[in-house]
Structure formats: C-alpha cells, structure tokens
Amino acid sequence: QKIYQRGLEYERPPFTFQSLKWEAQAEERMAAESKGYVVGNAGTGETARKNREAFAKWSIVPSRLNKTSELPNLSTQVKRISEQRLPFPIAIAPVGVQRIFNPDGEVASAKAAAREGVPYIMSTASSTSIEDVAKANGDGVRWYQLYWPSNEHNEITASLLSRAKKAGFSALFVTLDTYILGWRPSDMDNGYNPFLRSDNIGVAIGFADPVFRAQFKSKHGVEIEEKIHDAAAEWTQTVFPGFSHSWEDIKFLKEHWDGPIVLKGIQTIADAQKCVELGLQGIVVSNHGGRQVDGGVSSLGVLPRIVDAVGGKIDIFFDSGIRCGADIAKALALGAQGCLIGRPYVYGLALGGQEGVSHVLKSLLGDLELTLHLAGIQSASPEHLNRSVLIREDE
Numbered sequence: 001q002k003i004y005q006r007g008l009e010y011e012r013p014p015f016t017f018q019s020l021k022w023e024a025q026a027e028e029r030m031a032a033e034s035k036g037y038v039v040g041n042a043g044t045g046e047t048a049r050k051n052r053e054a055f056a057k058w059s060i061v062p063s064r065l066n067k068t069s070e071l072p073n074l075s076t077q078v079k080r081i082s083e084q085r086l087p088f089p090i091a092i093a094p095v096g097v098q099r100i101f102n103p104d105g106e107v108a109s110a111k112a113a114a115r116e117g118v119p120y121i122m123s124t125a126s127s128t129s130i131e132d133v134a135k136a137n138g139d140g141v142r143w144y145q146l147y148w149p150s151n152e153h154n155e156i157t158a159s160l161l162s163r164a165k166k167a168g169f170s171a172l173f174v175t176l177d178t179y180i181l182g183w184r185p186s187d188m189d190n191g192y193n194p195f196l197r198s199d200n201i202g203v204a205i206g207f208a209d210p211v212f213r214a215q216f217k218s219k220h221g222v223e224i225e226e227k228i229h230d231a232a233a234e235w236t237q238t239v240f241p242g243f244s245h246s247w248e249d250i251k252f253l254k255e256h257w258d259g260p261i262v263l264k265g266i267q268t269i270a271d272a273q274k275c276v277e278l279g280l281q282g283i284v285v286s287n288h289g290g291r292q293v294d295g296g297v298s299s300l301g302v303l304p305r306i307v308d309a310v311g312g313k314i315d316i317f318f319d320s321g322i323r324c325g326a327d328i329a330k331a332l333a334l335g336a337q338g339c340l341i342g343r344p345y346v347y348g349l350a351l352g353g354q355e356g357v358s359h360v361l362k363s364l365l366g367d368l369e370l371t372l373h374l375a376g377i378q379s380a381s382p383e384h385l386n387r388s389v390l391i392r393e394d395e
C-alpha cells in the first residue's frame, strides 16, 4: 500500500517494480561473465523455459464478497524447520559467489534478508566466510546450504557444519543436484568458472576453513595465499567432487548436524519418500532453476504429486522459476509451505546491493499480498490458500 501511495505521488522509485524487467536491467550492470553465469542455464534452456511455462498452466480463481477487509496474513509454518511461524512464505535461495554481482556480495544480501524478515540460506560456494555472513545477518533467521564433499573429505564437511552451527545457522540444506556443474554453454563460451577466479572471489569460499587450510599446507608446504589459484581449484574439486553420495551417507550428516536437515533438488516421489523414511525434516522441490539437467521436467510440474505423496509428513519448500507474487501463491496453493527466491534477488543485488535485494523482496511480498487480497484469499496458510483456488487452464 505504501508503495502505491508513493507511486501515486509521482516519486520515481530507484528500481523498477516490473519484476520481469529486473533481469534485463541487471544485465546492463554486469560484466559479460557474471551475466552469463546468472542468466545462463543448462543446455538449450528448455527446462528453465518449462519452469516458467508451468506457472501459466495454473490460474488463480478469485472469489467475491467474502468480507476480506484486512490484508492477508502472509505468515507460514514450517514446523519441522522453525519453531516459530515465519512472517513470510519465502526465503533467499542459496546462490554462490555473490561478489561477482556486487562488491558487497553476500554481506549485502544477508543484511537485506534480515531487514525484510526473510530467512537467508547461505551457499557453501559463497564469496564471504560463514562467520562474516552470520555477522551481516545479525539476528535474522539463517540456514546453511551444503555442497557435500565426497566421503574422503568428511573432515572438511564436519568442519563446515560445526562452524555453521556456531555461527547461528539453524537448519542444514543439502543440495543433491550439483555434485558437478551442468553443461552450461554460456559459461563455456565465456571460458568462465567463477570458482576459479581468485581475483573476484578474494579470500573466498572455503579459505577461511581451518581444516581445509591445514590440509592444503601439509600437502603443499605453503599457506593458501601463496598458491591461491591452486587452492581455489582444490576447493572447487572438494565441494563439486563429480560424483554423488548414497542414501547411507545421510547418517554422517545426522551425526554431525544437530538440527533440521532439508534435502534440496528433489524431483521424484521415490526420493521424497526416502527423505520421510530417513526421518529428515524437509525437502526443496527444485531443479536448480534449469541449470543442471536440460530437458528435465519443470519443477512446478512435479510439485503436486510430491505433495500428494509426502505432504504433512515432511516440510516442503519449492523453487525454480518464481518471478512474481502470483507464482508464489500458486506454489503454496499446490502444497509447498515456503518458496525460495533465486535469480530475482541476484538481479536486485546487481542493480543496487543491499537496497536492490530489499526492493526485490518487498516487491514480491507486496505483489503476493495484493494478489491474495484481490482473489479473496485471506491468508497464505493452507486453510485458505490451497488447490481450491486454482484451476488448470489446459484441462
């Protein structure tokens, strides 16, 4: 409402409210390599396109005269992840190497998340240390995303988890779809691997990890700083080992993480059921924004059947393709308890650092609030926002 009033007074806002324009405007601010990295997808981009098209197949059906005088309550309950209700049904998706988009990188986005009351999921591949992200995030809600080193590096995994715990990260998100980066032609055309660019990732990534540092020193006889490129290559190899774990390995995570565990990148019913069987707390239905398996199914396409199979037994987050308030409403109506916002906030970061990220979060939430309100939906809770408010246009 505030935004509307300000707009009506003809005060030009610093950033556009047209969410589909964030990408193009951010592109103007970025170097070709950073642009290719964030905008790029796997292969031909078919899965990324399908992610977007899947939203258009579902439509919200507004209902009338239901005494909706107050704005809808946007809070959500992800009871296995957070004891308290979260004020909003969104979180910041883990995105690595954010300093390639803005010199303040993760510090800017972690501050914005805390200010807007949105949980921050920090990537293992961050260009800022766990401790510095925690400091920037202050008393915000924060969760740690693990790129899971192979079993021979269990000592490093344990070190990352214990540092995250100490720094106040309250849940662990383990990404399963990226043990190696996908076939990404835009990065290949640019000859670009952001993780090996020690110039723009600075002290970066895992360099603050004492176990990684000690192992590097005993192997090479020098500190990381003296062989920074080799260190970046070894770190990259450690967190993207090129092959995946097995379900048995989850035991190790449970032993080393005292708190909720969420597996990110789930697309099949069988995998979702396995998570329930193992007593895990959550899943993220995600295909990494179409950046890993080209030709893969849309993430929204698999959401309803996964909800039908495991809904109520585990907390369900959704991502891949969310670009506006209505998209969030549809994913929640189909049974997700929360949505992760990916590329839109990265565009905000490129456009204006912390202010840009805040703008994107506030815009998406404002849009969601008015969309629900005008559709006669009183809250973002399943009691009001469920499949009864949707129809499929293609049936």
Ligand code: FNR
Pocket (backbone or CB within 6 Å): 037, 038, 093, 094, 095, 096, 123, 124, 125, 145, 175, 264, 286, 287, 288, 289, 290, 319, 320, 321, 322, 340, 341, 342, 343, 344, 346
């Ligand atoms: C990602 N994503 C990601 N996921 C993760 O678990 N760890 C990470 O470090 C990253 N890094 C990353 C970088 C960039 C530039 C992008 C665009 C994405 C995936 C991310 O968390 C999320 O799943 C997708 O961004 C969702 O798709 P959309 O909505 O951004 O298209």
